[in-house]
Amino acid sequence: MSKVKCDHCHLVFSDTVMIHDGEYRFCCNGCKGIFHLLKDEGLESFYAKMGETTLTPPSEQFEASENFDTPAFFDRFVTLGEGNLAQVSLIIEGIHCAACVWLNEKALHKMPGVIEAHINYTNNKARITWDTKVLKLSTIIEMIRAIGYNAYPYDASMQEVRANKERKEYYLRMAVATFASMNMMWIAVAQYAGYFTGMTQEVKTILNIAEWVLSTPVLFYSGWVFYRGAYYGLRNGAVTMDMLVVTGSTLAYGYSIYITLFEKGEAYFDSVAMIITFVLFGKFLEVLSRKHAADTLDVMGKYIPSEVSILEGDAIRSVSVSEVNVGDTIIIRTGERAAIDGEVISGEGSFDESNLTGEADPIFKRKGDVIISGTTSIDALLHYRALKDYAHSTLTHLVNLLENAMSQKPKIEQLANRLSEYFSSTILFLAIGTFWIWYFWPHTFDRALMVGISVIIIACPCALALATPVATIVGLALGAKRSILFKSAAQIETMAKATMFVLDKTGTITQGRPAVVYATYHETFDHSQMLALVSSSQHPISRGVVEYLDKTESAMETGEISEANEIPARGIVGRAAGVMIAGGNAQLMEEMGIETKTVSDKSLFYYAVDGKLCATFELQDLPKENAFESIKVLRDYGLRVVMLTGDHEASALRVAAEVGITEVYAHFTPEEKEAFIERAHDEGHIVVMAGDGVNDLLALARADIGIAMGSGSDIAIEVSDIVLLNDSLVSLTEAYAISRRTYGLIKQNLGISLVYNAITIPLAMMGYIIPLIAAISMSFSSLLVVGNSMRSRWMYK
Amino acid sequence: MDSWVVAMMLGASLFLGGIALIAFLWGIKSGQFDDEKRMMNQVHFDDEKELNDAADQQKKREALKKREYRPE
Numbered sequence: 001m002s003k004v005k006c007d008h009c010h011l012v013f014s015d016t017v018m019i020h021d022g023e024y025r026f027c028c029n030g031c032k033g034i035f036h037l038l039k040d041e042g043l044e045s046f047y048a049k050m051g052e053t054t055l056t057p058p059s060e061q062f063e064a065s066e067n068f069d070t071p072a073f074f075d076r077f078v079t080l081g082e083g084n085l086a087q088v089s090l091i092i093e094g095i096h097c098a099a100c101v102w103l104n105e106k107a108l109h110k111m112p113g114v115i116e117a118h119i120n121y122t123n124n125k126a127r128i129t130w131d132t133k134v135l136k137l138s139t140i141i142e143m144i145r146a147i148g149y150n151a152y153p154y155d156a157s158m159q160e161v162r163a164n165k166e167r168k169e170y171y172l173r174m175a176v177a178t179f180a181s182m183n184m185m186w187i188a189v190a191q192y193a194g195y196f197t198g199m200t201q202e203v204k205t206i207l208n209i210a211e212w213v214l215s216t217p218v219l220f221y222s223g224w225v226f227y228r229g230a231y232y233g234l235r236n237g238a239v240t241m242d243m244l245v246v247t248g249s250t251l252a253y254g255y256s257i258y259i260t261l262f263e264k265g266e267a268y269f270d271s272v273a274m275i276i277t278f279v280l281f282g283k284f285l286e287v288l289s290r291k292h293a294a295d296t297l298d299v300m301g302k303y304i305p306s307e308v309s310i311l312e313g314d315a316i317r318s319v320s321v322s323e324v325n326v327g328d329t330i331i332i333r334t335g336e337r338a339a340i341d342g343e344v345i346s347g348e349g350s351f352d353e354s355n356l357t358g359e360a361d362p363i364f365k366r367k368g369d370v371i372i373s374g375t376t377s378i379d380a381l382l383h384y385r386a387l388k389d390y391a392h393s394t395l396t397h398l399v400n401l402l403e404n405a406m407s408q409k410p411k412i413e414q415l416a417n418r419l420s421e422y423f424s425s426t427i428l429f430l431a432i433g434t435f436w437i438w439y440f441w442p443h444t445f446d447r448a449l450m451v452g453i454s455v456i457i458i459a460c461p462c463a464l465a466l467a468t469p470v471a472t473i474v475g476l477a478l479g480a481k482r483s484i485l486f487k488s489a490a491q492i493e494t495m496a497k498a499t500m501f502v503l504d505k506t507g508t509i510t511q512g513r514p515a516v517v518y519a520t521y522h523e524t525f526d527h528s529q530m531l532a533l534v535s536s537s538q539h540p541i542s543r544g545v546v547e548y549l550d551k552t553e554s555a556m557e558t559g560e561i562s563e564a565n566e567i568p569a570r571g572i573v574g575r576a577a578g579v580m581i582a583g584g585n586a587q588l589m590e591e592m593g594i595e596t597k598t599v600s601d602k603s604l605f606y607y608a609v610d611g612k613l614c615a616t617f618e619l620q621d622l623p624k625e626n627a628f629e630s631i632k633v634l635r636d637y638g639l640r641v642v643m644l645t646g647d648h649e650a651s652a653l654r655v656a657a658e659v660g661i662t663e664v665y666a667h668f669t670p671e672e673k674e675a676f677i678e679r680a681h682d683e684g685h686i687v688v689m690a691g692d693g694v695n696d697l698l699a700l701a702r703a704d705i706g707i708a709m710g711s712g713s714d715i716a717i718e719v720s721d722i723v724l725l726n727d728s729l730v731s732l733t734e735a736y737a738i739s740r741r742t743y744g745l746i747k748q749n750l751g752i753s754l755v756y757n758a759i760t761i762p763l764a765m766m767g768y769i770i771p772l773i774a775a776i777s778m779s780f781s782s783l784l785v786v787g788n789s790m791r792s793r794w795m796y797k
Numbered sequence: 798m799d800s801w802v803v804a805m806m807l808g809a810s811l812f813l814g815g816i817a818l819i820a821f822l823w824g825i826k827s828g829q830f831d832d833e834k835r836m837m838n839q840v841h842f843d844d845e846k847e848l849n850d851a852a853d854q855q856k857k858r859e860a861l862k863k864r865e866y867r868p869e
Contacts, residue, residue, distance in 0.1 A: 106850065171830075206803055
């Protein structure tokens with residue numbers, strides 16, 4: 001049997017299973033369709049460009065494309081320009097190679113109404129501009145799907161656009177500064193050589209003029225950010241680091257022009273360019289690692305379903321959430337998330353409320369029970385009546401509170417900022433003092449001015465400006481290696497100063513899903529059939545049992561069963577080898593006439609074959625691995641560790657006892673959690689909050705540092721400052737250890753630059769500093785700071 | 798050596814370097830470095846067809862402009 005390549009996706013299959021189409025071979029109809037489409041459109045050179053890459057065969061299941069033409073969708077994702085021009089940002093799925101980018105762009109360009117289509121190969125984001133008169137968005141998306149890719153829109157929020165623009169601006173400024181400084185170094189070499197061996201004043205002036213030309217764009221274009229910073233600082237009545245940089249470099253620049261024109265002494269142009277370049281790089285590092293405050297509403301948009309199905313008479317209609325009125329009948333299906341609060345009219349099933357309450361076990365709802373927005377239907381298909389409209393539903397209410405909480409987040413001032421304020425004022429004061437003393441201790445005005453300026457230049461803010469960014473970048477890298485994502489560099493310092501850790505129970509300390517703690521087998525039976533039965537369900541309890549079986553009975557095969565059927569809020573029944581098998585809760589067993597005797601405070605799962613009880617499993621939400629050890633580490637640091645949960649007291653106390661936490665608060669609503677953090681602030685604590693669900697959002701946003709679990713809800717990740725990608729509590733303690741270490745490093749670096757200044761400033765005040773020494777000292781102190789940070793990185797692997 | 802030689806050489810090299818810098822800045826500004834992966838593959842997408850395609854898109858844009866400015 002020979003193996004052949006599919007002519008579209010290039011995957012290799014045996015010839016017999018392929019679809020033969022003349023000389024071509026295809027693995028599926030999807031591939032065949034795309035191949036012919038591309039041929040008809042004259043785009044077959046795609047295959048030549050593709051080279052050795054293989055593609056994923058196209059999928060047939062897509063969300064209905066008409067959804068993309070609804071007004072609700074349009075409002076959210078499409079920006080209308082002049083005329084009928086509209087722009088949308090899409091993420092394109094299935095891009096494997098540069099040829100895919102080419103193909104998508106070409107295919108879109110061939111469509112009559114598309115004015116511009118640009119795809120970024122690195123992040124697979126596309127920006128499409130089209131004429132709404134000629135073309136509908138759904139047609140565009142259908143085209144992308146027709147050629148074997150999928151596209152879904154994303155909100156290119158203003159924040160992202162702004163961040164990219166800011167970064168680009170810095171690239172430009174840095175490019176200019178680097179170019180000019182590097183060229184000036186060559187000229188400086190000539191000047192220093194001339195300084196020691198002698199050169200004519202004429203040549204010296206020529207070199208000075210060249211430096212003048214080069215340093216001008218550095219100071220006024222690259223250095224513009226410092227002028228701006230100094231101006232805003234002054235308006236707020238603060239002498240900032242920017243102020244020092246600006247005064248130093250501007251004075252040196254002016255003085256050097258004077259020197260150049262009157263042809264006496266040494267010019268400082270190279271120092272001007274060097275200060276600006278170094279400090280600009282430091283500032284860029286800061287910008288790079290700054291967190292862009294989450295656009296909460298945007299994030300929420302992803303979290304809240306934008307549409308719900310409502311029942312009108314007998315017809316089911318999809319409407320935008322904001323169009324739902326109180327009293328409307330809403331249909332919720334398995335796996336869907338409720339967007340609106342309401343009361344069940346008919347149907348029943350379990351809901352996952354862990355997001356809102358922290359209660360890990362599914363909650364069973366039937367007629368008359370209340371549905372809370374933000375909870376997810378596990379297996380329920382039911383109709384419920386809206387009790388509130390969208391704007392007043394729990395989830396929307398939470399978002400409004402959230403914005404409030406985020407704006408009230410306390411700001412812990414960074415050490416470097418506080419220090420630089422004192423430092424800057426001191427240096428400026430010293431420089432002015434030096435000038436006057438030299439002037440009245442009779443010296444010429446020139447000489448006095450030069451000494452005064454040299455004080456400012458030698459105070460070299462370079463090392464000071466680099467101290468914090470370089471150290472935090474090292475900290476960020478250390479964290480990233482351990483799956484700890486610090487969203488913002490400044491948070492490292494705050495974290496290091498923390499005095500109190502507040503932990504959520506479900507999903508943070510515990511695994512957030514039930515696991516089997518105790519299993520009893522009453523009869524001998526075929527375990528493979530049981531595995532097959534429980535595997536057919538996605539219910540958390542069934543998954544817990546599957547996990548247990550996988551762990552205890554290795555290499556067990558899944559048995560043959562048929563007619564596996566999930567009964568909401570009961571369990572699963574099926575047929576194997578002609579007999580009935582069933583797995584589920586006590587209610588299911590009772591209804592089947594099977595007696596169960598076990599009494600437990602845990603969730604129970606029974607398994608029966610042919611009407612006889614065979615096995616009983618007890619399930620419980622267990623603490624994570626190493627939870628006890630990790631919490632002990634935190635306590636050993638002298639931190640106050642508190643557990644908060646919305647769950648009931650019994651299970652809270654049990655978990656707390658297991659992991660060694662003595663301070664426990666149970667039955668907390670999201671608002672109460674936030675209030676708790678606020679009280680802690682009032683007591684003077686710097687609070688770190690770790691959580692994962694929507695119920696922790698307010699607390700996460702309000703705490704000095706919010707830590708989210710990587711598996712937590714998207715919005716929790718968005719409002720938090722640190723994300724633990726591996727969900728482990730060990731990472732939590734490591735994040736704290738890294739923060740402390742980084743903070744130590746920042747202090748060391750600041751110390752180094754201060755000690756350096758303590759030595760060089762007196763020298764400058766005595767008038768011993770010439771431009772060469774100023775330049776060398778500047779580079780040397782910066783190198784020391786960077787070197788010290790690198791050392792820490794190598795030592796702490 | 799006369800000092801004008803120094804001046805001329807400095808001037809000429811700074812001028813040339815300045816041109817390169819401006820070209821680089823233009824590259825950043827026009828987004829040519831935004832997509833590093835695509836940049837590395839640019840050679841695959843640089844033949845006659847691409848030029849034609851770009852020209853077509855340009856025509857489309859102009860046609861649209863004309864339509865907008867037409868007095869009704």
